Amino acid sequence: xxxxxxxxxxxxxxxxxxxxxxxxxxxxxxxxxxxxxxxxxxxxxxxxxxxxxxxxxxxxxxxxxxxxxxxxxxxxxxxxxxxxxxxxxxxxxxxxxxxxxxxxxxxxxxxxxxxxxxxxxxxxxxxxxxxxxxxxxxxxxxxxxxxxxxxxxxxxxxxxxxxxxxxxxxxxxxxxxxxxxxxxxxxxxxxxxxxxxxxxxxxxxxxxxxxxxxxxxxxxxxxxxxxxxxxxxxxxxxxxxxxxxxxxxxxxxxxxxxxxxxxxxxxxxxxxxxxxxxxxxxxxxxxxxxxxxxxxxxxxxxxxxxxxxxxxxxxxxxxxxxxxxxxxxxxxxxxxxxxxxxxxxxxxxxxxxxxxxxxxxxx
Amino acid sequence: xxxxxxxxxxxxxxxxxxxxxxxxxxxxxxxxxxxxxxxxxxxxxxxxxxxxxxxxxxxxxxxxxxxxxxxxxxxxxxxxxxxxxxxxxxxxxxxxxxxxxxxxxxxxxxxxxxxxxxxxxxxxxxxxxxxxxxxxxxxxxxxxxxxxxxxxxxxxxxxxxxxxxxxxxxxxxxxxxxxxxxxxxxxxxxxxxxxxxxxxxxxxxxxxxxxxxxxxxxxxxxxxxxxxxxxxxxxxxxxxxxxxxxxxxxxxxxxxxxxxxxxxxxxxxxxxxxxxxxxxxxxxxxxxxxxxxx
Amino acid sequence: xxxxxxxxxxxxxxxxxxxxxxxxxxxxxxxxxxxxxxxxxxxxxxxxxxxxxxxxxxxxxxxxxxxxxxxxxxxxxxxxxxxxxxxxxxxxxxxxxxxxxxxxxxxxxxxxxxxxxxxxxxxxxxxxxxxxxxxxxxxxxxxxxxxxxxxxxxxxxxxxxxxxxxxxxxxxxxxxxxxxxxxxxxxxxxxxxxxxxxxxxxxxxxxxxxxxxxxxxxxxxxxxxxxxxxxxxxxxxxxxxxxxxxxxxxxx
Numbered sequence: 001x002x003x004x005x006x007x008x009x010x011x012x013x014x015x016x017x018x019x020x021x022x023x024x025x026x027x028x029x030x031x032x033x034x035x036x037x038x039x040x041x042x043x044x045x046x047x048x049x050x051x052x053x054x055x056x057x058x059x060x061x062x063x064x065x066x067x068x069x070x071x072x073x074x075x076x077x078x079x080x081x082x083x084x085x086x087x088x089x090x091x092x093x094x095x096x097x098x099x100x101x102x103x104x105x106x107x108x109x110x111x112x113x114x115x116x117x118x119x120x121x122x123x124x125x126x127x128x129x130x131x132x133x134x135x136x137x138x139x140x141x142x143x144x145x146x147x148x149x150x151x152x153x154x155x156x157x158x159x160x161x162x163x164x165x166x167x168x169x170x171x172x173x174x175x176x177x178x179x180x181x182x183x184x185x186x187x188x189x190x191x192x193x194x195x196x197x198x199x200x201x202x203x204x205x206x207x208x209x210x211x212x213x214x215x216x217x218x219x220x221x222x223x224x225x226x227x228x229x230x231x232x233x234x235x236x237x238x239x240x241x242x243x244x245x246x247x248x249x250x251x252x253x254x255x256x257x258x259x260x261x262x263x264x265x266x267x268x269x270x271x272x273x274x275x276x277x278x279x280x281x282x283x284x285x286x287x288x289x290x291x292x293x294x295x296x297x298x299x300x301x302x303x304x305x306x307x308x309x310x311x312x313x314x315x316x317x318x319x320x321x322x323x324x325x326x327x328x329x330x331x332x333x334x335x336x337x338x339x340x341x342x343x344x345x346x347x348x349x350x351x352x353x354x355x356x357x358x359x360x361x362x363x
Numbered sequence: 364x365x366x367x368x369x370x371x372x373x374x375x376x377x378x379x380x381x382x383x384x385x386x387x388x389x390x391x392x393x394x395x396x397x398x399x400x401x402x403x404x405x406x407x408x409x410x411x412x413x414x415x416x417x418x419x420x421x422x423x424x425x426x427x428x429x430x431x432x433x434x435x436x437x438x439x440x441x442x443x444x445x446x447x448x449x450x451x452x453x454x455x456x457x458x459x460x461x462x463x464x465x466x467x468x469x470x471x472x473x474x475x476x477x478x479x480x481x482x483x484x485x486x487x488x489x490x491x492x493x494x495x496x497x498x499x500x501x502x503x504x505x506x507x508x509x510x511x512x513x514x515x516x517x518x519x520x521x522x523x524x525x526x527x528x529x530x531x532x533x534x535x536x537x538x539x540x541x542x543x544x545x546x547x548x549x550x551x552x553x554x555x556x557x558x559x560x561x562x563x564x565x566x567x568x569x570x571x572x573x574x575x576x577x578x579x580x581x582x583x584x585x586x587x588x589x590x591x592x593x594x595x596x597x598x599x600x601x602x603x604x605x606x607x608x609x610x611x612x613x614x615x616x617x618x619x620x621x622x623x624x625x626x627x628x629x630x631x632x633x634x635x636x637x638x639x640x641x642x643x644x645x646x647x648x649x650x651x652x653x654x655x656x657x
Numbered sequence: 658x659x660x661x662x663x664x665x666x667x668x669x670x671x672x673x674x675x676x677x678x679x680x681x682x683x684x685x686x687x688x689x690x691x692x693x694x695x696x697x698x699x700x701x702x703x704x705x706x707x708x709x710x711x712x713x714x715x716x717x718x719x720x721x722x723x724x725x726x727x728x729x730x731x732x733x734x735x736x737x738x739x740x741x742x743x744x745x746x747x748x749x750x751x752x753x754x755x756x757x758x759x760x761x762x763x764x765x766x767x768x769x770x771x772x773x774x775x776x777x778x779x780x781x782x783x784x785x786x787x788x789x790x791x792x793x794x795x796x797x798x799x800x801x802x803x804x805x806x807x808x809x810x811x812x813x814x815x816x817x818x819x820x821x822x823x824x825x826x827x828x829x830x831x832x833x834x835x836x837x838x839x840x841x842x843x844x845x846x847x848x849x850x851x852x853x854x855x856x857x858x859x860x861x862x863x864x865x866x867x868x869x870x871x872x873x874x875x876x877x878x879x880x881x882x883x884x885x886x887x888x889x890x891x892x893x894x895x896x897x898x899x900x901x902x903x904x905x906x907x908x909x
Contacts, residue, residue, distance in 0.1 A: 038766065038780065038823040042742075045769050047735035048551035055553035059462055062454025063469075066476050066527065069520050073486065076493035141388025149385055158389070160645065165396050167641045169581025171608045172630045175615045176399050179406075179623070222395050229392070253378035276481070283483025285584040286612065310485050310584070317489075317588050333489040337482060344481035348474065540751035544815070546713055548765035548822060549741030558768055562755050 073337065081331035083324055084115065092331060093117050108296035108312075110320070115328040117335070119296045123213065123308040127288060128281040130217025130302065131224055136274055138221070139228030146229075147236045148258050159233075166226035174287035177219040182291055185218070186210025190303050204301040209293065214302040216292040220284055224277035231276060235269030235354050236262050272350030279343040283336055285310040309336050400634070407631030410624045419596050420610075426621040430629050432596040433610040436511070437580065439598050440590060440606055443515025444579055448522025449572050453561075455523065456530025456568075461556050473531070476524035484521060488585035491517035496589060504601070511597075511604035514590030518582060522575040529571025533564040570644040577640035581633055583608040607633050659856030660726030660825045661686040662707065667721035669699075669706055671714060676702045678880045680721070684873070689848055689857040691867035691888065694877035695908065700860045703877065704828050707858065708743040709736040725826060741769070744819035748831040750811035752803030752818070758794050761803040761814055765822040780821050787854075788817040789847055809840025816847065820855075827851065829859040833866065845870050864904065868892050876900045 084092060095116040099106035107116040146158055186209065193214075194205040203214075239262045247261035263270070293305025294315050307315075309332050320326040414429045421428035455472070463469030495506055495513040505512045537560050545555035561568070583606075586592075591603035592613065598604075607629055614626035662684040669677035677699050684690045692700040705711040706719055709730060723730050730739045752761045760767070762781045771777065781798070785791040790813040794801070803814055812832060819827060829848075833841040848857055848870045861867050867874050868888055875885040876897075884891060884900045895901045902908060 036823050037776070038771075038821075039742075039825075041771060042549070042769060042822060045738075045741070048553070048737050049735060052552045055556070056462060059454050059458040062451045063458035063463070063472050063527070065451050066455060066472050066479060066524060069523065070475055070479055072494065073482070073490040076490045077486070080493045080497070138388045138391055141385045142392045144381075145385040145389045149382060158393070161393060161396055163641060163645070164638065165392070167577060167637050168399070169583070169608060169633065169637070171581065171583045171611050171615075172399070172403070172634055175611060175626060175630050176402055178615055180398070180402055225392060253374050255378040255381040256374065258381075279481050283481075283485070285483060285485045286608075290612075290615065310483060313485055313489065314584060314587055317492075318591070330489055330493065333486050337486045340482055340486075341478055344478045345474075347481075348477050538751070540747065540749055541753060543710070543713070543747060544751040544753065544818075545764075545768070547708070547710060547740055547745040547747070548768070548818070549737050549739075550765070550768045551737050554768050559753060563753070565755075 070341075077330060077334040077337055081327050081334050083327040084331045087324070088115065091116075092328075093121055093335065105298065107298070110316075110322065110325045113322060113324045115324070117309070117328070117332050119298050120307055120309040120312050120332060121335075122298045123216075123292060123306040124282055124310070126213045126302070126306070127216040127220055127292065127308055128278060130213065131220035131281045132274065132278060134218065134221035135225045135228055135277060139225045139273075139277070140232050140270065142225075142229045143232035143236060144258060147233055148254070148262070162226050162229055165222075166230070170223070170284060170286040173219055173223055174290035177215065177287055177291045181219060182210040182215055184210075185215055190214070194303065201300050202302050204303060207293075207301075207304045209305070211291050211293040211305055212301075212303045213292065213306045216288045216306070216308065217302070219287045219291060220281050223284060223287060224281050227280055228273050228277040231273030231351060232266070232270050235266040235273070235351070238269070238354065239265045266354065269351055269354030272347045272354065275343060275347035275350065279340050279347055282343065283310055283340050285314050289314045309333075403627065403631045403634055406624070406627035407629075410628035411631065415625070415628055420594050420625075423617075424619065428625070430607065430610055430625060430632075432593065433605040433607045433629065434632070435596060435598060436590070436593065436605040437607045439511055439600070439604060440515050440518055440586070441576065441580055443511065443600065444518035444522055445572070445576060447516060447519030448575060448579075449526055452523045452526025452572075452575070453530045453568065455527035456534060457556060457561070459527070459531040460534035461560065473528070476527050479524045480528075483584070484582050485584035485587070487517050487521055488587055488589055491520075491585065492588045509589065509591035509603045510601050511590055512600040514586045514604065514606070515600070517585040517589050518579040521579050521582065521585065525575040525578065526572055529574065530564075530568050533567030533571065534560060536567070537563045566647055566650075570647045573640050574644055577637045580640075581608055581637060583612050659686045659852075659854065661856065662826060662858070663722075663724040664707075665722045665724075667703070667706060667723060668719065669702055669711060670718040671702075671711075672716040676880055677706065680882050682875060682882060682885045684856065684858055686856050687852060687854070688873060689852040689859060689871040691871035691874045692858065692860045692877060693862065693864055693867050693874060693903070695903065696862065698877040699880040700875075700877045701830055703882075704745075704830055704858060704860050707826070707828055708745055709739050710745060712736055741765075741822055742824055743826045743828060744822060744824035746812070746815050746819055746827065746829045746832045749835050750808060750815050752806070752811050752814050754802065754804040756803055757799045758801055758803055758806075758814060759798040762817045762821050765818060769822075781817075784817040784821040787820050787851065788813045789843060790814060790817055807840075809836050809843060812836060812840065812844060813847070816844075820851075824855065826856045826858065829857065831860050831862065834862065841866075864892070876903060878903070 088095070092115065096118060097106045097109065097114050097116060098104070106114070107119045109115070142162070146155060150158065190203070190210060191205065193203045197203045198205070243265055244257055244261045247257045252260065288308050289311035292308055292311055294307050294311060295305035296307050296312065297305070299306065313329050313333055317326070317329050320329060414427065416429060416434065417431050418427070418429035419432040420430070455476070459469050459473060463472070491513050495516060496509055497507070541563055542555060542560055545559040546552070550559070586606050586609050590606055590609065592609050593603045593605045611626045611629045611633070614622040614629070617623070664680055664682050664684070667677055667680040668675070680703060692703065694700050702711060707723060707725075711717045711719070719731065722732070725743060728734060728742075753764060756764060759781055762784050763777050766777060766780065782791060785794065790810060793810060794806070803811065806814060816832075833844045836844070845866060848859065851857060859867075859871065871888050873886065874888040874891045876883045876891065876895075876899075878899055884895060884897045886896070891900060892904060895904060
């Protein structure tokens, strides 16, 4: 190692050393140079261990709020629905009372504090499955068109349009449904359905308003369509081109290629997308409330008025006077909460399994 | 010579039929969208005048008036919601991307956030009601009655999962090399995350916040029993407040034609806000999230 | 002025992978020392142990001691403090994409809280001159972003950024491997000038580069340091057969 060597000179007054005798030639190490101002400044900076740890803790806390939120919601709903649960138990969801005067089923009786959520469960299920029936073929069809058949120039605008559909708030769908869709159903569609399909028992003409399960199902289908479509597109695009090419090389037509090369590989993801759409349909409130008729009754005809779990809460909560009434509504909310969590968790698992953990953009 | 068998003709027919069905599906999907926008424009635009933006609703039965109080109210609610949802959401995203990568905790949080996104907004409103509005906690400020605070909190916690996930996605896109460069200079980790990584990902994070904002701007259900609604102009967090989607709901169901007219106008304002937000998001996304990153 | 580095019995693990085994050597002050070896031999890991950058990986572990000048960087200091005194230039240029050229160079100081505008101006100019980039960018300091420069310029910008915090040692992990030959030779000229002021450790897979710029060279193989001697000796008369095999191209 080479060390700097300096002879001490008497003319440097700041060096407090004895001058060596001229014949000695002592070699002495010079003091190391003063660190520059920058180095000095940086040496004064701390090790930031405390700041880093504090930052880490804060970020963990932020992330944990997500758990806290779910826990808090569950806790609040469970404790607030205790009253109804204690009185009715699990039968709350399927029990049927009988109206002694008319001898017909009576489910929801705030006056006599008899509550059964059966009609709402029925309404939610009916409207949701009707929505799926309409939305799945359309959504998958749109996805097929966009990924496999669409001319390149149209793809961007159409995808944008689908995104817009997903962004429209429920209230605006509801507004449009009340003033445009319902009259349409009332004047043209419902009579036609009753005329052609009345024999099935699912369509009868004793509700002239145009509201009802069918109206709810139709507007719901428009709302869940973008979810099903964009997720189907996502999983279809994730299928590697080699799969498509392999099928085509065997002489398949385009549809056969889609069916065997793409849909077959993507079907788990598509099912996931459908379940995600179902999850959205189950909890949809505003649009459904405005067109389903808000009658707590169970009827076979899709054209009769009904009610859904979300819609009864929206309708009656602010006017509920008795504690029992309010807690009954909260218990319905709790059921919605649990069901949508299970459905969404299942859907997320399916979608994740296909797209291998790639972030979901379907919201 | 190759003869076309019946089977081969059937296959060709099926292929064409499916193509036709797919096109039909596309048309059936696009149609309601176009029709809805058309109605909003036609029915809403005619009612948009200065009075709409500056006046509060007239008493029932009287014509005229506007929705100024709901626009202001939405502003207050969304302001509070953003104040709650954005910092916590970004913090959660920072944790997922910078501290928790690959850990089970992070995976659990991510999964829970996605599931939370799917919880119906009315359930959020119910929880906020039970937590904040319910009478049994009336001795604390802000608690025990309907208020803008309750509505803002309900909307704010709805924003958290969305902001958290998009922040995480954007932070994960920042190249590791950028972080290494900062750490190699002796910059403390917290400073590196905030001033370098977050800043690099900020275009994408901002668009994520805009998306969350646009989504809760149109939410009605969580406000039904938290903010409740208010026919008068109010900016107080401690009192019920009106919001644009709430007012649209009430007007849509009212028996008065004049209020229907106002509902359409309000819906048009709301949809314009949302379309602008979605278009901005798409524009920023198409330009590339990382401005100038190699 | 640079300082020397004394490494004693350095062992490093990534999880259960024993990446570095019993490394001991002395890196002289104000010289350029090159580290060569086939890919995966641990030379990058070694260099990252010198400024505790390997600790950014949560499964990394180290035993042994590294003394930089009079400081034991593992026992006597925290990673953040160590990295302010030992700078690093990475294989791929990584200027901060959202910052201007000026802000990039000043970032090490600004992000550590320094704000004196005039001094920063001086330091930015001095660092850019030292990294032979000043003439090319002096008119666009605040207008152009760091990422808008060419590859070679970006790397010199990263060198300027590292120099701005006045480190005692500059570590360079294959700084020219991602660059074209012209930029590479510019950077090698730079190293020649810089080593009078700083201690430089350069990892390279390019033996000619090591021969051109470094006084001492260390040959790494499979996590061990096989031979560490003057560059001249390593390349003309290596003591170890493995070194000779590598130099003559029999493997790696």
